[in-house]
Amino acid sequence: MSAAPQTNPSQTKFFEVRVSSLMVGRVLHHDVYLLISGQPVLFRKKGDVLAADRAKQLREHAAAKLLIPEDQRQAYMDSLKSAVKDPEMKTDDKSKIIKETAYVHIHDLFTKKDIQPVVSEAKNLVEDMVSFVSSDVAAVASLMGLSAHDYYTYNHSVDVAVYSIVIAKKVYGSDNREILIQAGLGGLLHDIGKRRVDLGIINKKGALTAEEWAEIKNHPGYGMEALRDLQSVPEESKCIVHQHHENFDGTGYPNGLGGEQIHKLARVVAIADVFDALTTKRSYHDAISPNEALNIMHGMQPGKFDPNLFKSFDQKFSPKTGVTLASDFDACSPQHQKLIKK
Ligand SMILES: [Fe+2]
Incomplete structure (x- = not known):
């Protein structure tokens, strides 16, 4: 000692x-x-x-x-x-450190009173993430491989940032660094509006009342309000925060936008959000494998996701697994257990 x-x-x-x-x-x-x-x-x-x-x-x-x-x-x-x-450090060790850094940032994003300096720092982190993901295939695999851990909002935000960068990289290519940063930062901040939602509602075990559910659905708007005046956050990332629960077919919230009305990067983050909610271990179910998750998402209400983006996320679907998901699955609902049937 x-x-x-x-x-x-x-x-x-x-x-x-x-x-x-x-x-x-x-x-x-x-x-x-x-x-x-x-x-x-x-x-x-x-x-x-x-x-x-x-x-x-x-x-x-x-x-x-x-x-x-x-x-x-x-x-x-x-x-x-x-x-x-550090060029001497192994890829796996680096990806662990990136995630550890991210957890500290996310904790601050959800708890610090003044979010402006924390959001600026978070942007630096996302830039590091983008550099890492752009560096080689092993880096992507390593970062994504670290994602099946216990679920809580902090981890989820980091994972959604990673998946969003990976999808954006596939859609736009590594050369569009600014777009990858917008996607990653939007993914990292997507649920920041939950700062304003009572923790009693977010962690509630029983059924939500209509009022409580309506309050959860306010989080995209709350997030937009929190970020609106922050110059360090690109407008595209703010759009992601505001629109990540909009569905391609117009059935989402808060504004029921559809198709091209939804920012393309918000459509990317919507896919990353549901994919991570499914593939992460929760208190009431084990992590679903990525293949199963893709399969489930494929069978979700037709039109929930942008079909072209979803195709580019992964074109290979495994055979049906017997796991189905209700069409109103929502990554931000504490009631997921009711929606997943075996
Ligand atoms: Fe959300």
């Missing part, structure tokens, strides 16, 4: 990080605390090196909570950013 902290941990604010985001075998640019009996205890200080065997022990100890002082957040984020640019 390292020397006693110079600051009083009881008066310091912390944020939590995952073990996999710490640089093993490298000099740390920030302190790391362990939460022991509810108290932060200095574990490694700035300048120390975290040995591989100690990191392994921490990973195996599922209850281990790692904390970094809030005032060293920038040093932590900078060390993640420089790792992503």
Whole structure:
């Protein structure tokens, strides 16, 4: 254990990080605390090196909570950013770090009062994601392979950003970097309007009342309002946030737009949103395989998705699996369990 902290941990604010985001075998640019009996205890200080065997022990100890002082957040984020640019680092390790960085951003996006600086930082993150996805096929596979974990809004936002960049890359090609960034940022921010929706409604286990459901359906509009005056967010990304629940056949919300009235990138993110909602493990069902998810989406109400974009997402559908989905499936409904029948 390292020397006693110079600051009083009881008066310091912390944020939590995952073990996999710490640089093993490298000099740390920030302190790391362990939460022991509810108290932060200095574990490694700035300048120390975290040995591989100690990191392994921490990973195996599922209850281990790692904390970094809030005032060293920038040093932590900078060390993640420089790792992503390190040519020596393996693709899989880089993709883990990109995701870890993203989780911290997303936490801030949903909890910080002033979203302007966080949104600007999130844009830098999406630029890193786009560079990574554009670099090679292995990077795409690695980032997408990391996506079948427990579901909650933060992870979901990061996954939707990744899938949206991948679909946009297929539709527009890697050379259209600006479009990939617009798609990724829109994907990352698509549910940001949920900041204004009561958590009691978002996490409700029982049936929603008509009023509660109407409030959930307000989240695209709330998101648009939150971003409207932010110059750092491209108009295309704002459109995505506002239109990601519109359906190609005009049956979606909030405005019942259809076809070309819906921004093309919003149509891309709508596909990514449902695909991730299906392929991610939830408390009430295991992750559905990508092939099954595509199959289910193929059978959804005709016209929910842009048929051409959906085709370019994946033209190969597996045989029917016996899993069906109600036509009113909504990636933002807490009631999915009612919609999936085996
Ligand atoms: Fe949504």
